Amino acid sequence: MLILLSPSKTLDFESTSTLQADDDPELLTKAARLVSRLRRLNPSEISALMNLSPKLGDL
Numbered sequence: 001m002l003i004l005l006s007p008s009k010t011l012d013f014e015s016t017s018t019l020q021a022d023d024d025p026e027l028l029t030k031a032a033r034l035v036s037r038l039r040r041l042n043p044s045e046i047s048a049l050m051n052l053s054p055k056l057g058d059l
Contacts (some may be wrong), residue, residue, distance in 0.1 A: 025031070038046065047057030 043057040
């Protein structure tokens with residue numbers, strides 16, 4: 001497979017970004033609850049939940 005990358009000819013380095021660096025992720029609290037629940041599971045339960053092989057579940 002060949003990939004060709006071509007730089008843009010109209011890059012604007014003078015304008016400021018519209019993104020705010022201090023934005024919090026929208027789903028941070030839901031993600032924290034999910035991680036808390038998943039940490040209670042053992043590897044075989046995670047494997048079954050995600051349809052993974054036992055070897056991947058042990059990782």
